Every structure is written in C-alpha cells, then in structure tokens.
Amino acid sequence: MRAKVIYVLAVFLIGIYSCQNLAIHPDEQLDEHFFLKVDKQSLPIRVCGNLSENKIIVILHGGPCASSIIYRRDYVKEFTEKRLAIAYWGQRYAGTSQGNGGSHDIRVFSDDLKKVIQVLKSKYGQEVQVYLMAHSWGGFVAPLFLTDESKQELVSGWIQADGTHNYQLNDSLTHQKLLEFGHREISLNRNKKKWQKIVDFCQSHHFNESFKVARQLVAFAHEAERMLPEINQPNFQFFLTFTSNNASASAQLTNLIMSENILRIDQNAYKIPISENLHKIEIPCLMLWGEYDIICPTGLMEDIIRNMAHADISHRVFENSGHSPMFSEAEAFWNEVVDWVIRN
Numbered sequence: 001m002r003a004k005v006i007y008v009l010a011v012f013l014i015g016i017y018s019c020q021n022l023a024i025h026p027d028e029q030l031d032e033h034f035f036l037k038v039d040k041q042s043l044p045i046r047v048c049g050n051l052s053e054n055k056i057i058v059i060l061h062g063g064p065c066a067s068s069i070i071y072r073r074d075y076v077k078e079f080t081e082k083r084l085a086i087a088y089w090g091q092r093y094a095g096t097s098q099g100n101g102g103s104h105d106i107r108v109f110s111d112d113l114k115k116v117i118q119v120l121k122s123k124y125g126q127e128v129q130v131y132l133m134a135h136s137w138g139g140f141v142a143p144l145f146l147t148d149e150s151k152q153e154l155v156s157g158w159i160q161a162d163g164t165h166n167y168q169l170n171d172s173l174t175h176q177k178l179l180e181f182g183h184r185e186i187s188l189n190r191n192k193k194k195w196q197k198i199v200d201f202c203q204s205h206h207f208n209e210s211f212k213v214a215r216q217l218v219a220f221a222h223e224a225e226r227m228l229p230e231i232n233q234p235n236f237q238f239f240l241t242f243t244s245n246n247a248s249a250s251a252q253l254t255n256l257i258m259s260e261n262i263l264r265i266d267q268n269a270y271k272i273p274i275s276e277n278l279h280k281i282e283i284p285c286l287m288l289w290g291e292y293d294i295i296c297p298t299g300l301m302e303d304i305i306r307n308m309a310h311a312d313i314s315h316r317v318f319e320n321s322g323h324s325p326m327f328s329e330a331e332a333f334w335n336e337v338v339d340w341v342i343r344n
Contacts, residue, residue, distance in 0.1 A: 030085055036119055038112060041099035044090040045116060047124075048072065049081035055129045055156070055341055056120055058087045060113070062136025064265045065094050071135075075330040083338050085124075089116050091141070093265060104265050106272060110145040117154045129156040131341050136296060136323065139163010140269055143304075147277040157344045158281065159337060161288045162296045162323050165274045166303060167266070168208060173297040174217050175207035178224060181294065191227045198224060211267055221294040225322035231292050232320045234327035278307035284344045285313045288336060290321030290328070314340060 030049055035042045046069070047056070059068040068088035080086065090097045091109055102108075117130050132155055134142035143165045146152045164170045182199035186192050198220045205213045225231055285308065287301045298317060305313055316336055318325040326333045 029081070035098075036112075036115055038102075038115060039092075039108065040102035041092040041097055043092060043112060043116070044088075044096050044098075045119070046072075046088040047085060047120070048077075048088070049085035050083055051085045051124060051128075053084055053342060054125070054127060055131060056085045056087050056124065057131045057133050057159075057337070057341060058089055058113075058116065058120070060089070060132055060134040060138030060141050061091065061094065062138055063094050064091065064109075064137045066137070067094060067096060069096070071326060073327070073330070075334060079331075080334045080338060084341060087116070087120060089113075106140075106144070106265065106268055109141045110148065110151065113141065113145050114151050114154065121154075130154060131157040131159060131344075133159040133161060133337065134163050135161045135326070136163060137266060139165055139296070139300075140167070140266070140274065143274050143278060143281065144272065146283070147274065147280045149280060152281065152283060155283060157284045157286070157341065159286045159288065159340070160301070160304065161326060161333075162290055162293050164269075164296045164300060165278075166300065167214075167269045169275070169303060170296055170300060171207040171214050171217060173299040174221050174294055175202055177294045177297050178202050178217065178220055181224060181228065185227070190229075194223070194227065211264070218295060221323075224294050225292065228292050228294075228322065230320060231290070231322045232328040234324060275303055275307055278304060279310065281308060281311060283311075285311055286337070286340045287313060287315035288325060288333060289315070289317050290323055290325045291317050291319050292322045295323040 028051070030047050030051060032048075033044065033046045035044055037043075059071050061068040061071070068090055072086075072088060076086070092099070092102060092112060093104060113132075120130060121128055132142045132145070139160050140163065142158055142160065142163065146155065146158060178198050179202050182195045182202070185195045186199065201216065201220065205216075207213070207217065226233065285304075287304060289298050289301045291298065301315060301317075305315065318329045318332065321328040321333075
C-alpha cells in the first residue's frame with residue numbers, strides 16, 4: 001500500500017496539463033491519499049482500485065457535512081475496487097477536510113470539483129475518463145457542476161443516487177411521503193406513537209414554511225426510514241468505518257458541527273435553480289433510487305428524467321431500499337454502477 005500526501009496549490013492548476021503523469025501498471029491496485037489545497041481548505045482525495053479500464057468514479061458525498069469514506073465498505077473494497085478506480089473526495093467543511101476559513105458559498109463546491117478532476121487527470125493521465133457518483137447533497141453539487149458546459153466536458157458520465165437537485169421540490173415530496181407512510185403505519189398499529197408525532201407535525205406545518213421546518217422534515221424522514229419494514233436496514237458502525245479506512249472520526253464530527261449548525265451551507269440551495277437547467281446536460285446518466293426513500297423521494301428522479309428527455313438516461317429503483325441503496329442493497333447497486341461505467 002502506498003500513501004502519499006501532496007499539497008496542490010489551486011493557482012498551479014491552470015498549467016496542469018504539462019505536469020508529468022505517474023507510470024501505473026494496468027493491473028495495479030491503487031491506494032493513494034493526497035490533499036488538494038484551495039482557499040484555506042485542504043480537501044482529502046483517496047484513490048483506490050483498479051485503473052485498467054482507465055476510468056475513475058468520483059464520489060460526491062451527502063451532507064453537506066458527511067464524508068466520502070463512508071462509501072468505502074466491505075463490498076466496495078472486495079469487489080468494486082477490483083474492477084474500477086474510485087476517488088473518495090472530501091468536500092470543504094466536510095468529512096476529514098482540514099482548514100480554518102475559506103468560502104462556504106455553494107458555487108465554490110462546483111469550482112472545487114473542477115480542480116479535483118484536473119488533479120486526477122494530471123496525476124493519472126489526461127485520457128482518464130471521470131464519472132461522477134452523487135448521493136443526497138452530492139446530487140445538488142453534481143448537476144450544479146454539469147449545467148456549466150465548460151465543466152461538463154471534463155466528465156464522461158453522471159450517476160445520481162437518491163440525490164437532491166431541487167430543494168423546494170424535495171421538501172414537498174418528503175412532506176407528502178411522511179404523511180402517506182404515517183397514515184399507513186398508524187392504521188397498521190406499527191410504531192403508532194412515533195408516527196403520530198410525525199403526522200401531527202406535517203399537518204401543522206407547510207413544507208416551505210421555514211428552513212427550520214425543512215430541517216425537521218429531514219430529521220423525521222431519517223427516523224421514518226428506520227421504521228419502515230420494507231427497507232433492508234444497513235448495519236452502519238460510524239467509528240468502525242472511519243478507523244478501518246484510517247480516517248479521522250474527530251475531524252468528521254468537527255466539520256459536522258461547523259457545516260450543519262454554524263455555516264448552514266445548503267440553506268442557499270433554495271435560491272439556485274437546477275431543474276430548469278437540466279436540459280444542458282448531454283452526457284450519459286444513470287439514475288439509481290431506493291423505492292422507499294423519504295429523504296429524497298423518487299419524484300426527484302422523475303423530475304430529472306422529465307427535464308432531460310433528450311439525454312441518454314438509464315434508471316433503476318431498488319425495491320428494498322430507502323435513501324441509501326448503496327448500503328442496503330450493496331451488491332445489486334454497485335454491480336449496476338460498475339456495469340454501466342464500463343459500458344459508457
């Protein structure tokens with residue numbers, strides 16, 4: 001296993017094409033760790049897997065305070081990385097990123113992603129194909145990036161997994177699903193007290209009443225998914241996932257507090273239109289969704305398909321999943337991802 005720590009200055013990226021590429025044997029299993037330094041932030045990038053297909057999947061994690069390393073679980077290590085390379089990128093003020101200061105404007109996340117891709121192409125070859133796999137909040141960053149045509153040309157494909165590209169629509173769908181499942185579960189006398197609390201809140205608050213109400217809807221959606229019998233509940237052990245990947249859980253907790261409670265990074269997402277600009281995306285897309293996702297319901301996938309009617313879009317809905325089919329139905333999910341990336 002090789003581990004390297006490389007600090008890359010953002011201003012240096014302008015002339016990055018002339019950088020010397022690494023000589024990598026096609027069958028070599030990569031495991032490299034380096035940092036991209038931008039705007040007082042040091043963003044971790046860990047590249048693991050097989051580069052023989054000359055393709056890299058860049059993980060755009062949820063949150064915005066979460067971590068990409070949580071997606072690197074046993075099935076991914078043992079099977080997915082044997083076929084493809086995956087870049088686990090930690091966004092600013094998230095995961096194990098480091099730094100004190102720097103902008104938290106939503107648009108800089110798109111600029112950061114461009115620099116990440118430029119670094120990957122410089123390091124592993126300009127001919128390397130890059131695919132974005134976006135989950136939850138990452139599903140806002142990805143289309144924000146891709147609707148800029150000058151950035152879209154850097155990417156060969158987009159995988160949207162239970163992502164939130166439209167916050168207003170998302171809140172309305174979550175509100176609707178909480179009421180729908182709440183009434184069903186109460187009638188079946190399952191977790192009746194907890195569901196009644198959720199239903200009462202939804203009936204007394206409009207979904208776009210305030211950012212505080214929107215946050216509460218998301219909290220209730222997480223709780224609701226844990227109570228639905230149709231979902232294969234993933235066995236997620238937070239600290240074990242971090243320690244098994246040699247990542248700092250304390251850094252994650254610090255960024256969680258900063259991102260969620262102080263900066264409120266995603267609050268301005270309501271002001272940025274994405275749906276009306278989706279027609280600008282022309283690269284192949286794969287939509288993967290959990291049927292019982294209440295946090296980012298399937299109506300978001302339907303909105304993307306409707307607004308990208310011209311595009312090459314494949315989609316699949318996982319029947320025993322909620323918000324995270326990559327965990328609850330890992331084998332089916334990741335096989336879908338790998339097969340699609342290799343074909344495209």
